[in-house]
Amino acid sequence: MMQMTEAIQAQVRDPMVPYPAIIRRTIWENDDTFTLTLDLDGPLDGFAFLPGQFNMVYAYGIGEVAISISSDASRSGTLDHTIHRVGTVTTALSQKKKGDVIGLRGPYGSSWPIDAARGKDVCVVSGGIGLAPLRPLVYSIVRRRDEFGRVIVLYGGRSPLDLLYRVELEKWANDANIETLVTVDRGDSSWKGHIGVVTTLFDYIKLDVRETVAFVCGPEMMMKFTIQELEGRGLGQNQIFCSMERNMKCAVGFCGHCQFGPTFICKDGPVYPLPRVRELLDKKEL
Ligand SMILES: Cc1cc2nc3c(=O)[nH]c(=O)nc-3n(C[C@H](O)[C@H](O)[C@H](O)COP(=O)(O)OP(=O)(O)OC[C@H]3O[C@@H](n4cnc5c(N)ncnc54)[C@H](O)[C@@H]3O)c2cc1C
Ligand code: FES
Numbered sequence: 001m002m003q004m005t006e007a008i009q010a011q012v013r014d015p016m017v018p019y020p021a022i023i024r025r026t027i028w029e030n031d032d033t034f035t036l037t038l039d040l041d042g043p044l045d046g047f048a049f050l051p052g053q054f055n056m057v058y059a060y061g062i063g064e065v066a067i068s069i070s071s072d073a074s075r076s077g078t079l080d081h082t083i084h085r086v087g088t089v090t091t092a093l094s095q096k097k098k099g100d101v102i103g104l105r106g107p108y109g110s111s112w113p114i115d116a117a118r119g120k121d122v123c124v125v126s127g128g129i130g131l132a133p134l135r136p137l138v139y140s141i142v143r144r145r146d147e148f149g150r151v152i153v154l155y156g157g158r159s160p161l162d163l164l165y166r167v168e169l170e171k172w173a174n175d176a177n178i179e180t181l182v183t184v185d186r187g188d189s190s191w192k193g194h195i196g197v198v199t200t201l202f203d204y205i206k207l208d209v210r211e212t213v214a215f216v217c218g219p220e221m222m223m224k225f226t227i228q229e230l231e232g233r234g235l236g237q238n239q240i241f242c243s244m245e246r247n248m249k250c251a252v253g254f255c256g257h258c259q260f261g262p263t264f265i266c267k268d269g270p271v272y273p274l275p276r277v278r279e280l281l282d283k284k285e286l
Helices: 002-012 088-094 128-143 166-173 198-204 220-232 274-281
Strands: 019-030 033-039 054-059 063-068 078-084 101-108 121-127 151-157 179-184 212-217 240-243 271-273
Touching: 019 078, 033 101, 054 078, 054 088, 063 078, 063 088, 078 088, 078 128, 121 128, 121 198, 121 220, 128 151, 128 212, 128 240, 151 198, 166 179, 179 198, 198 220, 212 220, 220 240, 220 274, 240 274, 271 274
Parallel strands: 121 151, 121 212, 151 179, 212 240
Antiparallel strands: 019 033, 019 101, 033 078, 054 063, 054 101, 240 271
16 A cells, blocks of 8 residues: 555656755754654655655755655654754754755655564664664554564664653653663763663573564664674574665666665665675775
């Protein structure tokens, strides 16, 4: 049904044209990361996406950047993008106010293969802003909770103030349906939780390695160590999926900017089964 809706939309929306979206609100998650909620109407009415997909977000007159969709795929009418302010375009987007208009085209790319985890335990591992593309996956899994075994969410940030979605993390931590473990690299006086990199959290959970599917997103170094840890514990590489990032331009497989070895991240990724990217992950820049 979802795929059918997407097919219909693809016919009416040009994939190279940014369509206007109005900013409903901006929530600052921490000092340099914010979540933009956009109203979807006009040509974007009925916009549908799958967890893990991204949009090209356009600050008119400045430029366009790839940003994962971080809201619940079942929510209609609005869309969230959680954005780390790092350079020209993300800074311009951070300065937008309620009612301002930005451009949007998408959704693009592959999605988290939720059905690969049906009947199995799910282990979501994220670092920093890597939780943004995984949040829609967690929403979808929670909505279909009966179809899965244990649902484990491991999340690491640099410091307590850097953690995204703090209210939601608290909610997940109090939800008996999800095992949520959060860690920070550096604590502060307010932090009573775990300190250490995200892979240290594996010491606190026992995975049923033959029955677990892992979804991983974060800085590349974090993903490498996470994959090492998962494999060290006995997960097969076909049970691991990760989301990759490279600079994007067209987002539709024409320009080659996002080339990652023999693949283009905009159309073959960003979500890959580990065997497709395993050797590339060991190379510094491709
Ligand atoms: C599929 C995909 C999904 C993405 N999803 C998100 C998302 O959900 N949220 C998000 O914030 N970003 C996301 N990104 C990354 C985002 O596209 C880049 O951060 C963005 O292009 C930066 O644009 P800019 O014009 O602000 O920075 P630029 O002006 O291009 O860069 C300015 C400086 O920032 C550095 N820089 C660029 N990108 C990063 C980065 N990611 N981290 C640290 N330094 C950086 C550059 O090296 C440069 O020094 C995603 C990228 C891809 C490919
Ligand atoms: S961004 Fe142009 S080919 Fe991927």
